[in-house]
Amino acid sequence: MKTLMDSHWWDGPAWLLSDQELWPQSNHIAVDENAVSIEAKKEVLVNTNVDTEHFSEKLLYFSKYSRIVRVVAWIFRWRRRRMFSIAYISNDEFEEAENILIKLIQGEHYVNRTKLNKKLCIHLDSNSIMRVKTRLGLGNYDKDFSSPILLPGKNVIVRRLVEEKHIYLKHIGSHTLMSELRNRFWITSVRWLCKDIVKKCIICRRQKGLHYDTPETPLPLERIQGTAAFQMTGIDLAGPLYLRNQEKCWVVLFTCATFRAVHFEMVDSLSTNSFIMSLRRFIARRGRIDVIFTDNGTNFRGTANLLKDINWQEVESVTAVHAIKWRFIPPRTPWWGGWWERLIRVLKEMLRRILGRQRLTWVELDTVLCDCEAVINSRPLTYVSTCTDDLRPLTPMLFLHGLPSNDTSDLDYVDNMNLNVRYKYLQKLREDFRVRFRKEYLALLTARWKEKTIEMKKGDIVLVETDAKRLFWPLGLIMEVVTGADGVTRLARVKTQKGETLRPCQRLYPLEISNDSDLLQRAEVTIEDEKLSVSSDSPDLPSSVTGGAKVTKTTRCGRNVKLPARYL
Incomplete structure (x- = not known):
């Protein structure tokens, strides 16, 4: 205790008791750099993220x-x-x-x-x-x-x-x-x-749930380009109709894709041979067809297969006839052939009003169909004006036969000059019809789609519509999507329990919205948390799972955490 009391820690050095002028002078003070560096405190940036999670x-x-x-x-x-x-x-x-x-x-x-x-x-x-x-x-x-x-x-x-x-x-x-x-x-x-x-x-x-839907597709080139009547033709069957002798018959509808004209032929069965005979009669009356559009009926498929077996190169070399191209719409998509389905409805409504419950013979029914064909081909395609000074509306009949004429020329005297003038006049008339058709009819075919829809994607889980009740519709997985010329997906190849099939978007009902940002964000957060939990909570997992780094949990004090026995 006496030593502590006599220590210089209480009073300091002796010269401190003297005046300040008598203190020793020193121009340089030696500093121990090692001691200073030990005492220096370094600023470390620990965390700049503020946890604002609610x-x-x-x-x-x-x-x-x-x-x-x-x-x-x-x-x-x-x-x-x-x-x-x-x-x-x-x-x-x-x-x-x-x-x-x-x-x-x-x-x-x-x-x-x-x-x-x-x-x-x-x-x-x-x-x-x-x-x-x-x-x-x-x-x-x-x-x-x-x-x-x-x-x-x-x-x-x-x-x-x-x-x-x-x-x-x-x-x-x-x-x-x-x-x-x-x-x-x-x-x-x-x-x-x-x-x-x-x-x-x-x-x-x-x-x-609702099915997928897509915007209206642009009209194909065959429906808007200037071609001859019935050069691009859609074909479908209507019926059956019952005759007076208790037999059945069907009506084959041929419609022009461009000018919307129709032609009817009767067949006694749905066989391929019956359809081929009706097609021959149509070509003999209306001329050669370049492209035929049909649905997936067995008779149409059979005719297409028969025409595939024909050596068209040999036919061209002999008769200078080109091959007929067949184009089938996808299965279970009747609206893809709406431009002929609508005319079938017009024919059925006319037959209901004309026949009622009557049953006709084959010849009588064929005559009625010819009358219906003339009436349908005379329907206006453009706006009908009430002004008497306006031009008459365009009809499919004008592109088939031109303007009707009541004049009867003298057959005993035929002037070549008059024939040439008449021919040039008819050519000029047909050209004027086509110009009016483009301005008055095609210009009205505007798109009416404004809503945004859910786009089909590969890997979506969907319900596939069938003829059964909705409760028994099978689940399907979209394996491939088919994109049209306009970049819009309208078809998909779906894998079900029975195999793969091609279905349109209107027959597929999504069970999950794959482009939902909220669901995607929630799924990403869940996946990231699962990865973190695997890497931090399971140190005994192999390096292929934890990324090769051994992770050990520690407390805030730095001590290693020992897992309980039930987790080992």
Whole structure:
């Protein structure tokens, strides 16, 4: 103790007791750099990211609202040190946890109550929960109904609440779902939320989902280019019609793809030979066909196969006849042949009005079909004006026979000059018809599609429409998509349990929206978290799984964490 009292630590060196002028002078003070470097503190940038994640976002991966509430209840039970008081969550604990969860959600989304009060009349109840005042306060109603709880529609937990309510109500529609939620909650944007949940529900989509749809396709070149009548022809069958002798017959419809003219032929069966005979009669009367468009009927397929077996090079060398090209529409796509299906409907409506329940003979029915053909070919293709000074409307008959003439020339005297003038006049008339056809008819064929649709993609899971009830439609996987000349996908090759088949987009019903940004973002977050959990929680996994680096979990103090025996 005496040594400590005599130490210089109390008084310092002796010259400090003298005047300042007598202190020793020193121009250089030696500094120990090693000692300074040891004492120097280095600034280290630890973290620049601020965790702004809300509490509700931490509960994103719980799929049910009731499970989220139970998790909150277990947290507060642990906080009160009553973990093993009872083995289940009581009703009081569940209600308390739900109130706490609602207050947390409201605190995250409704920070500024001044702006909120301008839109809704808000007040706090005894549990400090924001409620909406309604005009039912004087009624003998439940508190939740007269003053519903205010909730944001864009919150994750609120979405889980509506999803669970939708399942509890047996996948009811959006209107009934909104009505049930209104009994307790006032959810902003509730209509959009309910429609979105019903739309994305897999079970509801399987029963009520809509098929893919595409914009209107541009008309093919065969329907708009200037060709001769019936050079591009669509063919289909109508019937059967019953004759007086109890036999059946069918009508073969030939329609021009460009000028919309029609020609009818009768056949006594649906065989390939009967159709070939009708095709021969048509070519003999109307001229040669370059391209034929048909559906996938067996008789049309048989005719196409027979024509494929013909050596057309030999036929061309002998008769200078070109091969007929056949183009079939995809299976189960009757609307692709709508330009001949519509004319079949016109014919059927005319026969219903003319015949009724009468049954005619073969000759009588053939005569009636010729009359119907003349009437249909005389229908106007353009606007019919009431002004007498306007030109007569364009009809398919004008492109088949030209203008009708009542003049009868003297057959005993034929002047070559008059024939040449008449021929030039007819050529000029046909050219004028084509110019009017382009300006008055083709100019009116505008697109009427404005809505954006879901595009088919490879790998989508779909329902494939069949003739059975929707409950028994098979599931399919899109293996390949077929893109048209305009860049729009309208066909897809689908793999089902029975094999692969080609189907149009209107026969495919998507079960999942693959281009949904919300779902994609949620899936990416889940995948990243799964990767992190695999690399951090499983140090004993092989290097091919964990990326080759051995990961060891440590505490904040730096000590290694030893996993319990049940995880080893």
